Amino acid sequence: MPEAVAPETGTHTISLTIDGAERSIIVDPWTTLLDLLRGPLGKTGTKKGCDHGQCGACTVLIDGKRINSCLTLAVMKDGAEITTIEGLATGDDLHPMQQAFVEHDAFQCGYCTPGQICSAVGLVNEGHAHERHEIRELMSGNICRCGAYTNIVDAVQSVLDQTAKAPTP
Amino acid sequence: MAPSVSHIGQPRNRVDGRLKVTGAARYAAEYQANELLHGYVVVSTIAAGRIVAIDTREARAMPGVVQIFTHLDRQGVSWWDRDWQDDTAPPGHPFRPLHSDRILYDGQPIALVIAESFEAARNAADVVHVLYEVAPHQTDIHAAEADQYEPPKKREGVPPPPEPRGDLDQALAEAAFRVDAEYEQPSEHHNPMELFASTVIYEENDKLTIYDKTQGSQNAQQFVSAVFDLDDVKVVNAYVGGAFGSGLRPRYQLFLAVMAALKLKRSVRLELSRREMFYLSYRPITLQKLSIGADSNGKLLALKHHAVQATSLFEDYQEAVVNWSGLAYQCDNAAFSYTLSQVNTDTPGDMRAPGAATGVFALETAMDELSYAAGIDPLELRLRNYAERDQNMDKEFTSKALRECYAEGAEHFGWSKRQPTPRSMHDGKELVGYGMASGFWDAQVNKAEAKVRLLADGSVEVLTAASDIGTGTYTILAQIAAEAFEIPIDRVKVSIGASDLPTSPVEGGSWMAASVGSAVHLAAEAIKTKLIHRANRHHEAFLPIASADLCVEAGMVKKTDGTGPTISVAELMQAAQWDAVEETGKAGPDMLQMQKYISYTHSAVFVEVRVDEQLGVARVKRIVSAIAAGKILNPKTARSQILGGVVMGVGMAMHEEGLFDHGTGRIMNHNLAEYHVPANADIEDIEVIFVDEHDDKVNPIGVKGLGEIGIVGVAAAIGNAIYHATGKRLRTLPFTIDKIIS
Numbered sequence: 043m044p045e046a047v048a049p050e051t052g053t054h055t056i057s058l059t060i061d062g063a064e065r066s067i068i069v070d071p072w073t074t075l076l077d078l079l080r081g082p083l084g085k086t087g088t089k090k091g092c093d094h095g096q097c098g099a100c101t102v103l104i105d106g107k108r109i110n111s112c113l114t115l116a117v118m119k120d121g122a123e124i125t126t127i128e129g130l131a132t133g134d135d136l137h138p139m140q141q142a143f144v145e146h147d148a149f150q151c152g153y154c155t156p157g158q159i160c161s162a163v164g165l166v167n168e169g170h171a172h173e174r175h176e177i178r179e180l181m182s183g184n185i186c187r188c189g190a191y192t193n194i195v196d197a198v199q200s201v202l203d204q205t206a207k208a209p210t211p
Numbered sequence: 212m213a214p215s216v217s218h219i220g221q222p223r224n225r226v227d228g229r230l231k232v233t234g235a236a237r238y239a240a241e242y243q244a245n246e247l248l249h250g251y252v253v254v255s256t257i258a259a260g261r262i263v264a265i266d267t268r269e270a271r272a273m274p275g276v277v278q279i280f281t282h283l284d285r286q287g288v289s290w291w292d293r294d295w296q297d298d299t300a301p302p303g304h305p306f307r308p309l310h311s312d313r314i315l316y317d318g319q320p321i322a323l324v325i326a327e328s329f330e331a332a333r334n335a336a337d338v339v340h341v342l343y344e345v346a347p348h349q350t351d352i353h354a355a356e357a358d359q360y361e362p363p364k365k366r367e368g369v370p371p372p373p374e375p376r377g378d379l380d381q382a383l384a385e386a387a388f389r390v391d392a393e394y395e396q397p398s399e400h401h402n403p404m405e406l407f408a409s410t411v412i413y414e415e416n417d418k419l420t421i422y423d424k425t426q427g428s429q430n431a432q433q434f435v436s437a438v439f440d441l442d443d444v445k446v447v448n449a450y451v452g453g454a455f456g457s458g459l460r461p462r463y464q465l466f467l468a469v470m471a472a473l474k475l476k477r478s479v480r481l482e483l484s485r486r487e488m489f490y491l492s493y494r495p496i497t498l499q500k501l502s503i504g505a506d507s508n509g510k511l512l513a514l515k516h517h518a519v520q521a522t523s524l525f526e527d528y529q530e531a532v533v534n535w536s537g538l539a540y541q542c543d544n545a546a547f548s549y550t551l552s553q554v555n556t557d558t559p560g561d562m563r564a565p566g567a568a569t570g571v572f573a574l575e576t577a578m579d580e581l582s583y584a585a586g587i588d589p590l591e592l593r594l595r596n597y598a599e600r601d602q603n604m605d606k607e608f609t610s611k612a613l614r615e616c617y618a619e620g621a622e623h624f625g626w627s628k629r630q631p632t633p634r635s636m637h638d639g640k641e642l643v644g645y646g647m648a649s650g651f652w653d654a655q656v657n658k659a660e661a662k663v664r665l666l667a668d669g670s671v672e673v674l675t676a677a678s679d680i681g682t683g684t685y686t687i688l689a690q691i692a693a694e695a696f697e698i699p700i701d702r703v704k705v706s707i708g709a710s711d712l713p714t715s716p717v718e719g720g721s722w723m724a725a726s727v728g729s730a731v732h733l734a735a736e737a738i739k740t741k742l743i744h745r746a747n748r749h750h751e752a753f754l755p756i757a758s759a760d761l762c763v764e765a766g767m768v769k770k771t772d773g774t775g776p777t778i779s780v781a782e783l784m785q786a787a788q789w790d791a792v793e794e795t796g797k798a799g800p801d802m803l804q805m806q807k808y809i810s811y812t813h814s815a816v817f818v819e820v821r822v823d824e825q826l827g828v829a830r831v832k833r834i835v836s837a838i839a840a841g842k843i844l845n846p847k848t849a850r851s852q853i854l855g856g857v858v859m860g861v862g863m864a865m866h867e868e869g870l871f872d873h874g875t876g877r878i879m880n881h882n883l884a885e886y887h888v889p890a891n892a893d894i895e896d897i898e899v900i901f902v903d904e905h906d907d908k909v910n911p912i913g914v915k916g917l918g919e920i921g922i923v924g925v926a927a928a929i930g931n932a933i934y935h936a937t938g939k940r941l942r943t944l945p946f947t948i949d950k951i952i953s
Contacts, residue, residue, distance in 0.1 A: 070330060077329060086241035087234015089452070091404045092485040096883040099404055127234035140232040144224050147851050151681030152231030153404040153452025159232060182890040185883060187404050187453050188681045189858025190851060191894040 056120040060085065061129025069116045076100045076111040079126065087128040087156050091185070098184030101157035101164070102126045108164025110183075127156030130163065138204060139163050142197035150188035158184045162198045166205060174199060218690040218700055222847035226700065227450070227685045236450040239424040240408035240482040247410075248277060250471060250481035251332035252464070253322035253339045254490065255314045258555040258876025259348035262312040265322060266340040275331030278475060279339065280323040280467070285309040286474055294437035298430045298717060299459045301558065302364035303526030308463045309470075314343065315524050316555045317877045318490030323467045325479065348555040348876040352496045352521050355552035359519045362551055366529040368720075369566070373537040373603040377544030382513035386504025390580045394501070394573040395943040398521070398869035398878070399494035399862075401562050402888055405452020407491065408482035409465045411472040418443040419472065423465050424451060426458040427717030429676050432710035434461040435469050449708035451680040455859070456561035457492050458680065459719050489881035492560030493869060495528065496521040499573040501536070509587040511542040511596050518570065522551045523558040530566030535651050536574045537603040538811075540596035555876050561719060563859055564919035567652050568926070572863075575648035575927035576942065579934065588631065589647055589931065590621055601809045609810040610906035612839035613649065616815035619900050620647075620837030624817035633938035641821040644936025650814035650923030652721060654841065654915035658799040659726035660713040663692060663734035665792045667784050669766060670702045671735075677707045677727045678718040681855075682918055683848035687724055688731050690844055691912070695735030697765050713795060721812070721916030724844060726798050729911045734796030739763040741794065742780055745787055752776035798910065810909045812840040812920040816857075820932040827952030829933055831861055833896040834925070841906040841915035849917050853899045856921020862889045864926040868945050 047054050053068050060083065069078055076093070079085040079102070088111060091099030095113040102111045103125040130137040139162050142148070149155040161184045171177045177198050178191070186194065230236040255262075267279040288307070289295065295305035308320050322339050326332035349355050365371050383389070403424075410422040419441065425431040425448050432446040451458065468481040483491075497520045504513035518532040533547040562568075582589040594617065600607060621627070629645040630636050636643035661675040671692045679685045689703040706712060715727055743761045746753045746768040753761070753768075753776060762771045769777040784792065817835040822828070836857050843849045866887040870880045880886045906913045926944060933951065934940050941950055 072330060080241070081329060084243060085234075086237060089238075089404070090240075090406060090482070092883050094485065094882055094884065096485075097404065127232075131233055136229070136232065143232050144228040147225065147228075147847050149228075149231055149681075150683070150848075150851055150855060151404065151451060151453040152227070152236050153238060155231050156234045178891045178894070182892040185404065185888060185890060187402055187455070187859075187888060188851075189855035189889070189894070191858060191889070191891045192854060192897050193851065194891065 054117045056117060058119060059123045061126055071115065071117050073116050074112055075114040075116045075119060078116040079111060085126055085128055088126045089153055089156055091154065098161060099154050099157040101160040101184065103160055103164055106167050108161045127160055130159065137163070138201050142200045146193045146197040146200065148190050148193040148197040150190055154184060154186045158186065158194055165198065166201060171202065218694040219844055221845065223686060223690060223700060223845050225683060225686045225848060226689050226705065227679070238405050238450050238452050239410060239422045239448070240406065240480060242410045242422045244412045244478035246477060248325050248327065248471070248475065248477050248479045249329040249332045250468060250479055251324045251336040252320045252467065252483065252487060253324065253336050254487060255317060255319040255321050257314055257343050257345050258317040258350065260314050260346040261344050262314065262321060262341060263344050264342040269338045270324060270335040273331065273335045275327040276335045277325045277327060280309060280471060281321065282309045282311055286470065289438050289440065297434045297460050298427065301366045301526045301528040302362065306525060306558065308466050316557055317875065318487065320463050320467065323471060325471050325475065350554050350556060350871045350876045351873045352498060352552055352554060355554050356498060356519055359550040359552045362527040362529055364527065369529050369531050370534055372533050372547035372549045375546040376602065379513050379515055379544045379546045382544035383502060383504045386512050387507040388505045388581060388585045390501065390503045390577050390584060392501055392577055392580060392942055394499040394576060396497045396569055396572065397944060398496050399562060399867045400489050400869055400886060401455045401457035401492065402488065402883065403453030403455060403457060406482050406485065407462050407464050407488055408480065409468040410480045411468045411478060413472045413476060413478045417441055417473060419469065421446045421469065423448055424458055425461065426451065426454050426678050426680055426719055428678065428708060428710040429714065430717050431461045431465060435465065438466065439469060439473065446710040447708060448678055451678055454680045455563045456565060456719060459561055459717050462491050485883060486881045489869065489878050490557055492557060494562035494565070495559035497532065497569050501573050501577040503577050503581050505581055505585060509585045509592050509595050511540050513544045514542045515546045516574070517548045519550045519552055521554045521556065521559060523556055524553050526558040527551055528559045530569065532566045532570035534603060535567055535570045538598060538601045539574060539649065539651055541598045541602070563856065564652055564923045567919065567923045568863065571650060571923050572926045572944070575924055576930055579646065579927070579931040580940065590617060590626060593617065593649060604809050606809040607807060609808045609908035610841065610904050611811070611813060612902050612904040613813035613815065615902040616813055616837035616839050619902050620815040620817050620835050623898055623900060624835040626817060633935050638821065641823055642936040644820045644822065644932040644934065646928045646930065646932030646935055647815065647817045648924035648927035648931060650816060650920055652812045652920045652923055654725065654810035654812050654909055655720055655722045656729065656798060656800050656910045657716040657720070657722045657726045659715050659730045660795055660797050661727055661730035661734050662713050662793060662795045663731060663738060665696065665738050667781065667790055669698060669781065670704070671696055671698065673703060673705045673731055674712050675707055675727055675730065676710055676712040676715040677723060679707060680718050682718065682723060682852060683845060684723055684727070686848055687728060687844045691728050691731045692735060695732065721918040721920065725910045725914045725916050728844065728914055729798035730796040732796065732912050733798060734794045737794035737796060738792050741792055742768055742783060746778055746783055749787070750778055804908055808908055810915065812838070812915045814838050814920050814924055816924040816928040818928040818932040820929060820936055822933060822936045822951065824937065827948035829946060829951055831865065831895065831929055835898045835900065836921060837900040837902055838920060839902050839904045840917055840920060841904050841909055842913040843901050844914060846901065849901065850899045852917040853921035854897055856919065857897050857925055858889050858894055860922040860925025861893060861929070863922070863944060864929040865945050
């Protein structure tokens, strides 16, 4: 992947498409994608809960796959398409997963929620989860200290059911 | 005319839900400022001693570093303990960051690096070199227990152990059945998902706007104002990413960020790491001893309960641990005691149902032991000893629907299918166990004020400095106001989470809905009274009618019997040339009522566990939690509160334990990989039942609060189920594989 390195400062110039907007960004090689999002880019919808890949609050979608942005150096993702919680809704219309989280009260404090929702969207894309026990297992990378787990499973299940019912094009 | 709408008691989605699912809700570390500086904390790596030298030269030379603060260059702050004591502080000398060279616990903040970027501050913090003189420390409560003491000064708001009653020794001697047992609980760490953070926006003349992770903006505001002697400070906590008690007291990042902002005259953000959060506050390590004696019918004759809890070297943190044993069941001969032991840690703090989660674990495990000793069904044993009166306080309950909790919980769970003998129920190679426990928590009202404003267009604003830490405060206050004025919930704008709003207590103790909710209700009623008086005095048609016969209904002032003149509120306000009608409601404890009555929330928890003995693995298959908590304002968010308490109870029972290396005095598992909190896979089925409980004495809206009751009793019910499955009685939390398999 071509990337420009400034020899004097060691900074890299990378290109990222974030929530549909393409941007060229100068980053230090040690800056994580999470710190880039929350800091210079001001996209604070993505949360920092541990910075160690242990809690899942920082989950975003890269090319449709869920990843921990705290364990990802920004320079590694030159050219990638990133969707954060802030890019899931279409205008005023919430993404079905966001709507399901509201309807099922699948959060309380809301801090793990962006990561939970991105993770759940990634889980649906993966296509491995069908039953409740599979959702529980495959959503276990996202900790919710408020303990909304059963409601999170209800929300994800409802979206999976909608997806299953929708006619395949 | 708009149809009459009902909001209270309806399952409503959170009014802040959309902001939370789109990432638009902003938390303390998420506010921007021009030329914002970033902090990173250096913490001590010894548990006791002093700093001989701190070498910051290498760190200062790193690019982007602005300043490094240590105890050598901390600026002047208040000397008085009282300025450092926030609303919830226990007796003692509050910890003062960077105060001196003394080290009192591992993980104590000893330096603050301020830099132009987060990464620069973090990098520099790594090369701050510290030379220590090490002194002996103690983190093992089993050793510290030898020096246990009764706290000489009692903590405000925490009742001391109840007075002894009857003749305990004789009653114990006469008992047909006895249980004498000891229970142990490790440190538990709150671990809200949001990291503790403060963003301090600095403006000229030391004007500060602080976005802080706190359960009480006014508590934090008063702390900063007193410690730094400032008079223009505003604290905002519009959204709080969980706290569970850890945000009751101002945390050290608040002090450090304000200190740096004042010194550098720049805005500063300081966000702690997950590791540092293990060093601020925790549910205290506790040892308990219980003796229970019962007659041949299982009626309690005698009860003795002692607890010793860890505290820091500088404050006497206290909880009501043993008190619950004096009010849970009818027992005429009883004695209670409570002591502290000092360890080299930060001062412990309130964590969800402080004292009750701990004390009721021991009591309800001991009651289960008694049930097997006496050969009485555990549920039947509790019914035989049902308390109709609080013997600690010699007061009547405002209401107590615990019997209904037992009955409805047992029915939904299928308790009648339980085989009495341990190890008698199987499913394949797994042992099946049923266990139950009761739960108790205070239903309190605290002083609170709320301003309600009715605007000319019929919409309503609610203003109060309350917090919403995930509890649903925004939503229930909107419901209460919408109900009062019979308007849709989206016509109510709720402004909370800032220190310049009307006075509210910290969000804790499960008192928020009852206190602030009552204040909103009273303010709304005062507005209606004002409208009635206006109509009564200034509109001819109403002049002959007694104001007591008038009401405000669906936007109209009219007679309660529906006859006679009517006038719309809008017309009334226009005629009076009022843009808005505004009233402040004040709620607080009813001292007269409290002389005769006392109020608690109650629960009955039923648990099924499955145990694979070969692997030593127990899993919690299902939990039914039946709750009596007065009126339920919003069954949807209320259920979530209970689910959350139950899940934290599963963590307490099965996973959570701060593992100290007593050699170094350090918590070794200070991260979310090694300190396990329940994950999604750990939680199977939970059913929440709210039983009917009408209470017209507890407060004007009949609400008792739900934040804590969900966790109380859960750990005991799980342990009791494990006993029923395996015949193995576990008295030390958490119930990990090593204990089940041994």
